[in-house]
Amino acid sequence: MNPVDIVEPLRSRWSPSVFDAAHELSDTEISRLLEAAQWAPSSGNRQPWRYLVAVRGNAAHDVLVPHLSRGNAGWVPRASVVFISVTVVEPEGDGPGDPTYPLHDLGQASAHLTLQAKAMGLEAHQFAGFDHDAVGAALGVPDHARVVAGIAVGVRGNPAEVSERDAEREHKVRTRRPLVETAYGDRWGTPWPGITPSGPTTAEPA
Ligand SMILES: Cc1cc2nc3c(=O)[nH]c(=O)nc-3n(C[C@H](O)[C@H](O)[C@H](O)COP(=O)(O)O)c2cc1C
Structure with missing residues (x-):
């Protein structure tokens, strides 16, 4: 559990790599996840996000x-x-x-989707490791659109059913750069003087 004092489900979100391969989501549940993205803010309300929904089969x-x-395979x-x-x-x-702005807005919509998943008792793990061009071409993504990432959603599965590498990732300590290196005040590189972290910059996966 992340010891940092931020709100749920931000606090307990992380990216597991062992999903239950037998679990299925209903069309209604998948639609709720998409609705979370739908209601994200966007520049000029352009809603530049699209999602191709991939379910087994x-x-x-x-x-x-x-x-x-x-x-990722x-x-x-x-x-x-x-x-x-x-x-x-x-x-x-x-x-x-x-x-x-389209990239900013897509990222924000995807963050909403991911957090909606957590709030629904699901886990989400975003990934970029796939052949974007090949997937886009095969699925008819037009030239004025860009495949950006994948978001895998499901429930946690049995580590005994996956490779040692994927099972081990479940135990990897999560780390973050300290806030002083992220939030600047008077000048780029000068930490904003009000920084008061509520916890450490490492966390065990839940
Ligand atoms: C755009 C993006 C691309 C990512 N690509 C991969 C990936 O290809 N494979 C993978 O296992 N994880 C991938 N991740 C997951 C990150 O490694 C993970 O979010 C990061 O290590 C922080 O861990 P946490 O989500 O548990 O806090 C990606 C995450 C994002 C947002």
């Missing part, structure tokens, strides 16, 4: 799995659902416009 899942990186397919996040970059002139 559907076309998006069949496309994603062979394109996962070696490190063992644990991602065991999740109940994987959301492939895509940002839509509005055209500017002949090409896509500035991706800064």
Whole structure:
């Protein structure tokens, strides 16, 4: 459990790598997760996020799995659902416009989805290790959109059923950079003088 004094479900969220491969989510539950993303704020309310929903046995899942990186190939397919996040970059002139705010907004929508999952008693683990271009091409993602990440969601499974590497990751201590290196005051690099951390910068996984 994270000892830091922040609110739930931010406090207990982390990224497990052992999912229960037999667990399924209902369409209604998956829709609630998508609704959490839907209600995220966005620049100009443009809502530049899209998600391809991959559940075991559907076309998006069949496309994603062979394109996962070696490190993600063992644990991602065991999740109940994987959301492939895509940002839509509005055209500017002949090409896509500035991706800064679309990327910001997609990340925030995905954070909402992830926290909704935790609040529903589920776990979420985001990942970027897959062939984005191949997945995007196979699933018809248009040129003005960009595949950004995956979000695996499910419930925790039995570590005995997964590789030693994935099982060991469950016990890895989580660490963070100290706030003095993150929050600056008068000048870049000068810590904001009010910083008062509520706990350590390491935490055991729950
Ligand atoms: C955009 C993004 C990409 C990530 N890519 C991977 C990945 O390819 N494989 C993986 O196992 N974890 C991946 N992660 C998970 C991070 O490693 C994890 O969030 C980080 O180590 C902090 O751990 P925590 O989520 O348990 O706090 C990714 C997370 C994000 C947000």
